[in-house]
Structures are given as C-alpha cells and as structure tokens.
Amino acid sequence: MSVSVFDLFKIGIGPSSSHTVGPMIAARQFACQLQAGPGLAAVHGVTVELFGSLSATGVGHGTDKAVLLGLAGHEPDKIDPDQIEPAIAAIRAGKTLALLGERTVPFTEKEHLLFRRKSLPLHPNGLCFHAYDAEGTEIAQREFYSVGGGFVIDASGERVLNQAATAQPGSAGHQQGLPHPFHTGAELLAQCRATGLTPAQVMAANEEHWRSAAEVQRQLMAIWHTMAGAVRRGCASTGHLPGPMQVRRRAAELHHKLSSAPEAALRDPLSMLDWVNLYAMAVNEENAAGGRVVTAPTNGAAGVIPAVLHYYVNFLQGNCKADEDGIATFLLTAGAIGIIYKENASLSGAEVGCQGEVGVACSMAAGALAAVMGGTPEQIENAAEIGMEHNLGMTCDPVGGLVQIPCIERNAMGAIKAINAARMALRGDGQHVVSLDKVIKTMMQTGADMKVKYKETSRGGLAVNVVEC
Numbered sequence: 198m199s200v201s202v203f204d205l206f207k208i209g210i211g212p213s214s215s216h217t218v219g220p221m222i223a224a225r226q227f228a229c230q231l232q233a234g235p236g237l238a239a240v241h242g243v244t245v246e247l248f249g250s251l252s253a254t255g256v257g258h259g260t261d262k263a264v265l266l267g268l269a270g271h272e273p274d275k276i277d278p279d280q281i282e283p284a285i286a287a288i289r290a291g292k293t294l295a296l297l298g299e300r301t302v303p304f305t306e307k308e309h310l311l312f313r314r315k316s317l318p319l320h321p322n323g324l325c326f327h328a329y330d331a332e333g334t335e336i337a338q339r340e341f342y343s344v345g346g347g348f349v350i351d352a353s354g355e356r357v358l359n360q361a362a363t364a365q366p367g368s369a370g371h372q373q374g375l376p377h378p379f380h381t382g383a384e385l386l387a388q389c390r391a392t393g394l395t396p397a398q399v400m401a402a403n404e405e406h407w408r409s410a411a412e413v414q415r416q417l418m419a420i421w422h423t424m425a426g427a428v429r430r431g432c433a434s435t436g437h438l439p440g441p442m443q444v445r446r447r448a449a450e451l452h453h454k455l456s457s458a459p460e461a462a463l464r465d466p467l468s469m470l471d472w473v474n475l476y477a478m479a480v481n482e483e484n485a486a487g488g489r490v491v492t493a494p495t496n497g498a499a500g501v502i503p504a505v506l507h508y509y510v511n512f513l514q515g516n517c518k519a520d521e522d523g524i525a526t527f528l529l530t531a532g533a534i535g536i537i538y539k540e541n542a543s544l545s546g547a548e549v550g551c552q553g554e555v556g557v558a559c560s561m562a563a564g565a566l567a568a569v570m571g572g573t574p575e576q577i578e579n580a581a582e583i584g585m586e587h588n589l590g591m592t593c594d595p596v597g598g599l600v601q602i603p604c605i606e607r608n609a610m611g612a613i614k615a616i617n618a619a620r621m622a623l624r625g626d627g628q629h630v631v632s633l634d635k636v637i638k639t640m641m642q643t644g645a646d647m648k649v650k651y652k653e654t655s656r657g658g659l660a661v662n663v664v665e666c
C-alpha cells in the first residue's frame with residue numbers, strides 16, 4: 198500500500214475516525230455498490246451488523262448515527278455537522294431511510310441495526326451489511342472493517358476509498374512510480390541521505406507524483422485552516438459535551454483566563470504549556486461534540502498535531518501570521534512519520550490501544566516540530582522515536598465509550614510530550630540506541646499482548662473504575 202499525507206490527514210467529523218468516519222464511508226460504499234449492482238429499485242430492506250469494538254462502544258462513538266448517514270449518502274468531509282441531528286431525527290421519526298437519498302426503505306434501529314458482541318476475523322472493528330428484495334430474500338451482503346484513522350478495508354483486505362476520493366489521482370493505492378518510496382524509518386533516512394532531501398521534501402516529491410505542487414500546497418493549507426478552525430470553535434464553545442456524564446467544556450474558560458491576563462505569562466515561564474493544553478483540549482472538545490476536525494491520524498488523537506502546530510506558529514514564529522512553507526513542512530514531516538506507522542503497525546485503539554492513537558500523534562508531532570526547528574533527518578527520526586517510546590503500553594479505556602475521558606486531556610499530554618521529545622532530540626546529534634522502526638515494532642507487539650478489555654471496549658481501566666453519573 199502507498200499512503201498519501203492526505204490519507205492520514207482527513208477533514209471529517211467527530212467523535213471517532215474508526216467508529217464514526219470509517220463506518221460512514223463503509224455504509225455509503227455499500228449503498229453505492231447496491232446502486233451499481235442490483236440497483237436501488239431492487240432493494241426493499243437493509244440490515245447492518247456491528248461487531249466487536251464497534252458494538253461495545255459504538256453508541257458512545259456515534260457509530261449508529263454514522264451508519265445511518267452513510268447509507269443515506271452522506272460523506273464525513275462534506276456533511277454539515279449542524280445537519281446531523283436533524284437528519285437522524287428524521288430517520289427515527291419516519292422509521293424509514295432513503296438509500297443515497299433516493300430509495301426509501303423501512304428502517305428502525307431496533308430491528309435493522311444489530312449489535313453483535315463477537316468480533317469478525319480480520320479486525321475488532323467489523324461491520325456487515327445486508328440488502329433484501331421484496332420477498333425478503335438477501336440480494337447483497339458485504340463485510341467491511343474500519344481499521345483506524347478512517348481507513349476502511351473489505352473482507353479481501355482491499356482498501357475501500359470514499360467514492361469521492363476514488364476520482365482523485367493520488368489517493369492511496371496508486372503506488373507505481375513514486376520517486377522516493379519508503380516503508381520504514383530506515384528507508385526514509387536512506388532516501389534523505391541519498392538525495393540530500395529532508396523528510397518533508399521526500400514527501401512533497403512523492404505527493405507531486407499524484408497531484409501538482411500547487412494542489413499539494415492548497416490541500417495542506419486546507420488541512421491547516423480546518424485545524425485552526427477547530428481550535429477557534431473549541432475556544433468559543435461553552436456548555437457540556439453530549440452523553441450522560443455531562444462533561445463540562447473547559448477550553449473556552451481557559452482561553453478567557455489566558456487572554457485576559459497576559460501579564461501573568463511574564464511571571465510564569467511555563468505559561469506556554471497552558472496554551473498548548475488549550476489548543477489540544479479545544480480540538481478534542483470539538484471532536485467529542487461531533488464537530489468538524491481533521492483526523493490526525495485519528496479523531497480521538499485529533500488535538501495533538503494542531504496543538505503542536507499552533508505552538509510552532511504562535512510561539513516559535515513569534516506572531517500569528519502563519520508561514521505557509523513552515524506549516525507545509527510540519528504537516529509533510531508528520532505525514533512521513535505517520536505513513537511508517539500505518540504501513541508497519543496500526544492506528545487503531547481497538548487493535549493496539551491508545552499507543553496507536555495519541556502515541557502515534559505524539560510521535561508525528563515530535564518529528565514535525567524537530568523538522569521546523571531545523572533538525573536533521575536523524576534528529577527528526579529520533580524525535581519521532583522518543584515520542585512513541587514513552588507512550589508504549591498506553592491503553593484505550595474511554596469512560597462510557599465516549600471520546601471524552603481520558604481522551605481530551607490525553608491529547609494535551611501528548612502535545613506537551615511531543616514538544617519535549619523534539620527538544621531532547623534537537624539537543625542530541627541524531628545518534629541513538631532505539632530506532633523508530635524498533636519502537637514501532639515494540640508498539641505493535643505490546644498492542645498484540647494487551648488484553649482486549651484495554652482496547653476500546655470500555656470493559657477495563659478507567660472505563661470500569663469511573664462511575665457514570
């Protein structure tokens with residue numbers, strides 16, 4: 198598989214890339230296949246089965262709504278977050294669902310959306326769709342797996358692309374002829390040494406195999422502006438997050454405190470940490486509320502990279518006017534590191550715990566920050582390695598199956614850790630004992646050894662020790 202930076206950074210909606218974005222893509226794909234196959238007119242009913250982690254934490258993560266919206270033809274990057282609740286309410290009130298907005302079939306969640314405790318063979322996040330004719334005979338059946346970060350595969354292991362994405366050159370899957378292919382940290386460093394390019398320049402050259410340099414830059418800036426928008430909205434939103442815990446949104450209050458007493462920063466040299474915490478929490482509160490965020494590389498971990506990128510723009514560049522080249526370098530470097538995780542390990546909390554989400558985001562952000570601070574390729578690889586090494590073993594135990602506790606604060610901690618990892622690497626010469634590839638291998642092995650109850654099932658850890666109100 199060949200992965201693009203735009204496969205890792207996807208504009209979508211909260212609260213979960215594996216449990217919301219992926220299932221929405223899978224459901225829409227099934228509806229599109231019905232349209233292309235037997236035809237929507239032949240379909241008189243559909244049922245959906247959710248397996249494993251999608252069943253265990255699907256309601257808290259919005260999987261149920263995502264599947265309905267996907268069948269109705271919505272796409273995560275295009276749907277207006279404000280239109281989600283009205284669309285779901287209409288389906289529930291009418292007890293019908295219009296496949297791709299065209300073919301209305303009866304649909305009640307109790308009867309047609311089924312939660313199965315067991316897992317399907319390929320991955321803990323499995324879905325199975327069925328379609329029936331007028332006599333109730335099954336005319337189509339497809340299995341999908343949402344394998345983390347909004348990536349979806351089918352039962353044969355083939356990547357399933359969002360229908361809109363398939364029309365664009367440069368989506369993952371087109372690996373022929375990349376000028377600088379790499380699959381591991383060692384191969385990325387070898388490309389840098391052979392060509393004299395930085396990791397960001399290697400990535401840019403590969404991206405330009407699929408799309409023009411101007412289009413790469415345009416899409417990178419769209420990613421940045423969406424991240425910045427999530428920070429802005431998170432800093433302006435008050436009240437409580439959805440769900441029975443009634444978790445209070447804190448970013449707006451923190452933003453007000455920090456903005457209204459700037460002189461306090463002069464007395465406290467670590468006040469910058471408050472701002473980094475704010476950026477991360479603002480994004481993750483927005484994600485938990487089902488708002489517009491960038492999967493980076495997952496939604497649960499969507500706050501780490503924007504927080505460190507805002508730290509770079511607001512504190513290291515010295516003003517709020519973003520240097521677009523620096524932002525592009527940051528995102529391309531983060532993407533290069535994320536690809537190595539995607540190709541050799543996992544981005545799925547259901548597969549490897551939170552190591553694969555906040556851990557990977559921390560690693561990507563650490564390497565990216567080292568890059569824009571002038572690090573060599575070796576220092577960048579070292580920063581990425583440190584960013585993961587100290588997240589090894591981190592479990593996924595969301596309280597109430599919601600991407601709120603511990604996820605929101607965990608992103609803030611991941612961002613701070615990434616900044617420290619970059620600084621540690623930049624104080625060295627790039628030589629180090631544990632390579633990025635070795636830490637990725639260790640992360641994958643640790644995830645395989647981790648008990649299922651610590652992998653996005655809400656059956657262990659904080660999820661069982663914190664009582665929901």
Ligand code: SF4
Nearest residue numbers: 497546551554593604
């Ligand atoms: S604990 Fe980590 S992996 Fe699990 S849902 Fe929260 S952010 Fe995602």
